[in-house]
Amino acid sequence: MSLFRTKNIDAMLAVANDDGLRKVLGPVDLILMGIGAIIGTGIFVLTGTGALTAGPALTLSFVIAGIACGLAALCYAEFASTIPVSGSIYTYSYATLGEIVAWMIGWDLVLEYGLAMSAVSVGWSAYFQSLLSGFGISLPAALTAAPGSVPGVHTVLNLPAMLILLVITWLVSYGVRESARINNLMVLIKTAVVVLFIVVGVWHVKPANWHPFAPFGASGVFNAAALVFFAFIGFDAVTSAAEEVRNPRRDLPIGIIGSLAICTVLYVIVAAIMTGIVPYAQFAGVDHPVSLALQMAGQNWVAGFVDLGAILGITTVILVMTFGQTRIVFAMSRDGLLPERLSAVHPKHSTPHVATWTVGTIFIVIAGFVPLNVLAELINIGTLAAFTLISIAVLVLRRTRPDLPRAFRCPGVPVLPLLSAAFCLFLMAHLQALTWVCFLIWLALGLAIYFLYARRNAVLHNHGGKASN
Template identity: 75%
Template sequence: MSLFRTKSIDAMIATGQAPGGLKKVLGPVDLVLMGIGAIIGTGIFVLTGTGALTAGPALTVSFLIAALACGFAALCYAEFASTIPVSGSIYTYSYATLGELVAWMIGWDLLLEYGLATSAVSVGWSGYFQSLIAGFGVKLPVVLTAAPGSVPGVSTWLNLPALLIMLVLTAMLSLGIRESARANNVMVAIKVAVVLLFIVVGIGHVKPANWQPFMPFGTGGIFSAAALVFFAFIGFDAVTSAAEEVKRPERDLPIGIIGSLGVCAVLYVLVAAIMTGIVPYQKFAGIDHPVSLALQYAGENWVAGFVDLGAILGMTTVILVMAYGQTRVLFAMSRDGLLPARLSKVNERHGTPVFATWTVGIVFSLIAAFVPLGVLAELINIGTLAAFTLISVAVLILRKTRPDLPRAFRCPGVPVVPLLAIAFCVMLMAHLTPATWKAFGIWLVLGLVVYFGYARRRSLLHTAPAIGGAAAATARDAR
């Protein structure tokens, strides 16, 4: 059945190594910092307050549950990334194992995940930026501070800072991955230092009495908060999108994926514990800067200013890496013929897909400017959980269909670890709201319309079976 035709893994790897493609300039340190850059942002500086209202002091347990779900999926990602070091992340891996239709749908899903993530984080960035400049007596006109309908009882036109930061980072990405990686590394170092400063200063102000009762909303509150703060860990999968630009992908990609997730999980748990130990969780209602609030509550106002700066840099790197990940998925889908060819055209001077980069930047900067944050967050979570579920399924399938395939990194505990990843992700998806499921379903139906109306007929596997030699010769029907 043509809907489930798969691409040759050998041909994929050959395509990624062909001359004239993306530049191979990234090493293991770049990848770990890229992962940290994508993970530490809105989740730790904004959503910790919302999570505390849902789980109370047990927010630390919620973070651990979300980290476990991501950790099991990360091991699956690491196996694929080291085996098929090609741009496209789970889209590419699905194309090799589950077939074209599944690959298209998960690629369509990733476009939603990465795109809305950049928009959502841009909105969070805007809030902290406005807080920072207000400290210097500078205030923007109210109509330019938020999306329409974001602030009850207040008339606003658009979120201008969110729009501008998206466009600035889009310009940076279009100039080249080496330059973007260098900027990311500097900003990540600063924001990690700020998080560590919060931990060192805040731990002395913890009052254990604030942790009682530890589970005010029971296990239901813990799992609901885990489904929400799962957003905080989104980003490590964007590291796999850099596969074609990594010098030694078989070694460096697993290091980047697992290393960045491990570092961030520890920091998140520590910050959540200290934050809820300083401030009674009820105090976070309506607060979009919970970390700096905790420091102000403790009388450490001088550190709160550094936290605002760290939050701004932190969110900047998240936007940068997630936008990067989306452009590479778009690039891979276009190169396979499923999207217009112009999206996979690489600029000779910069070695980047400039048109794809600006397409993503403009579209999602407008979403950031005109759509409220609350509408965006849960849609990102459900898209990511679906992707993590599929990567785990794909590992199980590839172990059966290609047991002989060389794997630089092997996911341990197969089939237990992939099955645990699937179970955790499905459980978290079950705790998302019906409205989120409805919106996600609409997006997937739209994806099917685009696939059958455009992509299927233009797929290179369908239109040019002779192109690529090995690709066509070994492309086969999965079922």
């Protein structure tokens, strides 16, 4: 039964209040952090791929993915207001479902956030190179993409992707207040760019391009929903900042739900306008679909702003994903499941600098040498697995600890959490078989590490398992 030992929630909260991290974030910071994580590669890159899968019905795909995320967000909000501790679903699972479940979902989150850092930096590289080409500047082909990314072109590594991830890793290690300020500024700019696209693009929509609305039927809509789910990844990263929020019980639910609601509305509107300007079949092979729509509308000056907004937007996604990744590794290290050194806090900057540079270095290499299409679906399945677990965990915590004060309560329990889990499992079923194989291999590796290292080095193990609820 030691596999399912749980952490004492009161003890977790006590540790969180004395961990050396600075509590400097407010509700606006959290909403902007969520928007910063969500609006990026999903809207500026994957909308084209989604349109090829669902046609104009891509709008419905975004609604379906948004509903799945929204249901999970309500569960996240309850946990975040009840257990405001770093580590997101990993920490919540440790308090409710037991150590082995927490380890596996923590290992899953390492995959999700880490690959997201790498994947989004690859998208950033594409837009950055597009911007450079507008000034007549081009990089050597060998340094523009991972090996095998471009058919017929010899590429060695994606240098721009590696460099932007290096800069972001340094920024996150430097300080949370500084990271938040830069994130907030870039989020405001990129949101303004998205609104500019909507205001200009709506006048160039041709309703005839929306027919047929769902050329690939319901299966196309659901397959696209599973794909563009990537566009919503990130709002859960807000919960990883719990120990650096001034009033986490109130502000975390605001940040989670507020950022997701704003982004869902923007996604649906952008998808409708984009497919109304450009016939969906013309997005084949296009990695900048939003700016393409404006170019076809004859609005090249706005397309230039969109490219700039995409670069800033994708930068904030990398920033928030890196932040979330390091806080999860920090929490797992503090619990003894990963080496203790990874939970060291910098004496001056008050950041987990060792964890930041360790994970940053690993995924800088992945960003340089692994193609984007390989990364995207692995991220989706990892996130959907985490969302399924959070939906189950909120039901367990309601039953095992009904006495805990909850500043926010997920409505419609048990129906909404069960719907959330069902939605996520349904979308997982629409991912490729190869994605499932890779995911299961990753989980098997994590299970081996747990039994060889994490289980016997866990803080709960060294305390005789007496820290359970």
